[in-house]
Amino acid sequence: MADLVPPDQSLATGETLGFVESAPLLEITGLRTDIALKRSTVHAVDGVDLEVGAGECLGLVGESGCGKTITALSVLQLLPTGGHVVDGSVRLEGVELLGLQVREMQAIRGGRVGMVFQDPLTSLNPTITVGNQIAEAVLLHRDVSRKEARRRALEVLDLVGIAQARSRLDDFPHQFSGGMRQRVMIAIALACDPRLLIADEPTTALDVTIQAQILELIDRLRRDLEMAVVLVTHDLGVVAGRADRVAVMYAGKIVETAEALELFAHPRHRYTQALFDALPERATERREQLASIPGLPPDLSTELTGCRFAPRCSFAQDDCRASSPPFLGPAGGHRHACLHPVADEELARTRVTRPEGEAGARSDEVLLAVEHLVKDFPLSHHVLGRTRYRVSAVAGVSLEVRRGETYGLVGESGSGKTTLGRLIVGLDEPTSGVVRLEGKDVSRLSSRERRAVRRRVQFMFQDPYASLDPRMRVGQVLREPLAIQRIGSREEQRSRVEEALESVGLPRSAADRFPHEFSGGQRQRLGLARALILRPELVVADEPVSALDVSIQAQILNTLRELQDRLDLTYLVISHDLSVIRYLSDRIGVMYLGKLVEDGPSEEVYHHPLHPYTHGLIATVPEADPQLERAKKATPLEGELPSAVEPPSGCRFRTRCPLAQQVCADEEPPLVALRPGHRAACHFPLENVAPSES
Incomplete structure (x- = not known):
């Protein structure tokens, strides 16, 4: 990094700058930040x-x-190329x-502000050990020896729970x-005991169990170190x-702010309410269609x-389009910028439910049907060419998916x-087992028959x-399977592309x-x-809404269900997001380290899990209800998955x-x-029930 020089100890401790403990720790006023592009300027933060x-x-x-x-x-003035603050004030103590x-x-x-970036893999230097990367932060901000910096690196690694x-x-x-x-990123941010930690999407794309552990870690460190935290996220359940x-931010502006309990119980801005309405858990119980937000931000x-x-608000009137709404409410209290805010009686309204019979017939x-499916990947070989280690990716899985349902x-x-x-789709060959269609x-x-199956x-x-060729136009990408399968003339293929x-x-x-x-x-x-x-009968969807905003997620989920009803599709949906799976699925299967450990009707698995692993997953799902x-108590799922190279004997979840x-x-x-219809692989299921005769 340019101009990277060790600061004086007086600067690191704040003696020269004169920090005031009695002031708000962080105070941002009228902040405006622009990002200059080649042909335009983006007003990314506006007041x-x-x-x-x-x-x-x-x-x-x-x-x-x-x-x-x-x-x-x-x-922290770490803006991307072309970014600069054009107005406002940022005061730290x-x-x-x-x-x-x-x-x-x-x-x-x-030193005084630590930052946890969104993607730890790209934020960490791949050529430097984690110990040296943590010690580097200590050496920059404290007048200590390398030995003392390494000792501090060990302390914070232990502090963040690295075994x-x-x-x-x-x-x-x-x-x-x-x-x-x-956790390493958090350790670097905490190495010099900062007064403020800024965590930018610290759990994006992480499993629900790892997400819970990271959030619990940040929460515990905040209490133990008396540190303030700014948690940047699009996940309402996390906050x-x-x-x-x-x-709540929208298009560069704060549109609503309040204490968490108050905001979730009584949202006032129409955008805040729209975000809540788009959550899958708000529509699951009655199988409602999700209330997605039309269009895109400006x-x-x-x-x-x-x-x-x-432009995206169904309650907007002429005055909304004519002038910017003022920020109303007491200072430090519940404030919002909406001319026609949500009324209390609206919060209890009944949303429109999908009519009986609208869902696709099951x-x-x-x-x-998948029978005893096994897939091992060779990892290394003896000098004689024999496989020495194998990754046990799928270990004897059997399941069934019925026509018209979502599994x-x-x-x-x-x-x-x-x-x-x-x-299942034939992209990999199984080591053993059978896939039946x-x-x-x-x-x-x-x-020839396999081509028809495709x-x-x-x-x-x-x-x-990553799965779309960036050199091909969308029309070419969509037409390619039709050409490979020799379906229709060029004109008919173009018509199919437009229809899709x-x-x-x-x-x-x-x-x-x-x-x-x-x-x-x-x-x-x-x-x-x-x-x-190709107008298939079965679609295997791998993480179809992973890392999408809740509003975009709602649009995709609604599209999946509408197409299933209209085209009589069958889905096998893969996800680590239980709220999404619960909303979409008729039945749920739970996998752990290559094994299917439980499957059954969606609501029964969610409300009455039999396997301890399923119970642990459900307990860690963040809900948008403070x-x-x-x-909730601390997550019961501690640690991470064991190695698939040498999985535990017996029950793989036992560790x-x-x-x-x-x-x-x-x-x-x-x-x-x-x-009936609800299976589990456990010596000690959570409910004392005898095996079903069905």
């Missing part, structure tokens, strides 16, 4: 006012592109940060799991249980008038969900951008654009259109199970029906 008290946790929420991260980066010299600002970063911290000091970032790398106050490089949410016909597959990363999906063993079909079973990839685009809510003109010209949610729709172009979240006994190590529990 933001925020305060964070000592020891307080402020949750900053909103959709992607609303200005949350740029606000956080403006505090009474000291103005804007205008400080480079040397003085370096004393603040990492066997001393032996991990000399490991490199790639030797850590995703959750462990996030519900952790934040003291919440600020272009911040253009001149905007009136309420910025008005039959007893088994479309897909949800959940579990932590590394549990084998995606590998199972790839085996309508009773026919797919592996025994002729090449039309009937399609895969929706987790990362739509319209079916997922995209205009026909999208066919002439490249993948990079679409938003994340639109690219997810393109991935769905590509899966549907009272429920704060009543993390609070109920485990010797029999769990000696004997592998069979997957048996403990209730």
Whole structure:
């Protein structure tokens, strides 16, 4: 980094800058930040006012592109190329940060303010050990020897819960799991005992169990170190249980702020209420259609008038479009910028429910059957060419998916969900076992018959951008499967492409654009259109809404259900998000380290889990209800998955199970029906029930 010089000890401790303990820890007033592009200027932050008290946790929420991260980066003056603060004030314990010299600002970063970045893998240097990266921060901000800096690195690694911290000091970032790398990032941020921690999406794309551990860690450190936290996220469930106050951002402005309990119980701004309505858990009980937010946030490089949410708000009136709404409410209390706010009586309104019979018909016909499926990946070999180690990715999985239903597959990363999906669609060959489609063993079909199967079973990839060729226009991408399968003339293929685009809510003109010209949610729709172009019967969707904003997520989930009803589709949906799986699925299967440990009807698995692992997953799902979240105890799922190279004997979950006994190590529990249609593989199921005769 340019101009990186060790600051004076006086700067590091704040003696020269004159920090005032009695002032609000962080006070942002009228902050305006622009990002200069080649042909325009994006007004990313436009007049933001925020305060964070000592020891307080402020949750900053909103959709992607609303200005949350740029606000956080403006505090530390770590803006991207072209970014600069054009107006406003940022005061830390009474000291103005804007205008400080480079040397003085370096004393603040990492010294008094720590930052946890969104992607730890790209934020950590892959060529330097984690111990040296933590020690580097200590050497920059404290007048200590290298030996003392290394000792401090060991202290903070142990503080953030890295097992066997001393032996991990000399490991490199790639030797850590995703959750462990996030802990290393937190250790670097805490190395110099900062007064304020800014955590930018610290749990994005992490498993629900790892997410809970990271959030619990931040919460515990905040209490123990009396440190303030700014938690930047688009996940309302995350802030519900952790934040003291919440600020909602939209299009570069704060539109509502209040204490967490008050905001979740009585949202006033129409945008805040729209975010809550889009949550899957709000619509699951009665199988309602999600209330998605139409359109997209405005272009911040253009001149905007009136309420910025008005074009997407169904309650907007002429005055909303004519002038910007003032920020109403008492200072330090519940404030909002909405001319027609949500009334209390509206919060109790009954939303429109899907009419009876609207859902696609479910039959007893088994479309897909997986029998004792095994997939091992060779890891290393003897000098004689024999395989020495194997990764046990899928270990004897058997399940059935009926025509017209949605089967949800959940579990932590590394549990084998995606590998199972790839085996079903034929992208990988199984080591052993059988995949049957309508009773026919797919592996025994002729090449011509297999081509027909390819039309009937399609895969929706987790990362739509990586699965779409960036050099091809969307029309070419969608037409390619038709050409490979030799379906129709060129004109008929073009018609099918336009039909597929319209079916997922995209205009026909999208066919002439490249993948990079679409938003994340639109690219997810393109991935769905590509899966549907051959008019399949079964779609395997791998994390179809992973890392999407709640509003875009709602649009995709609604599209999936509408298409299922209209086209009589069958889904196998893979996800680590239990709230999404519960909303979409008729039945749920739970995988752990290559094994199917439980499956059954969706609501029964969710409300009455039989396997301790399923119970642990459900207990860690964040809910957008502060009272429920704060009543939860610490997650029962400690630690991470064991190695799939040498999985535990007997029950593979026993090393993390609070109920485990010797029999769990000696004997592998069979997957048996403990209730009609509800199976579990556990020696000590959570309810004392006898195996079902069905």
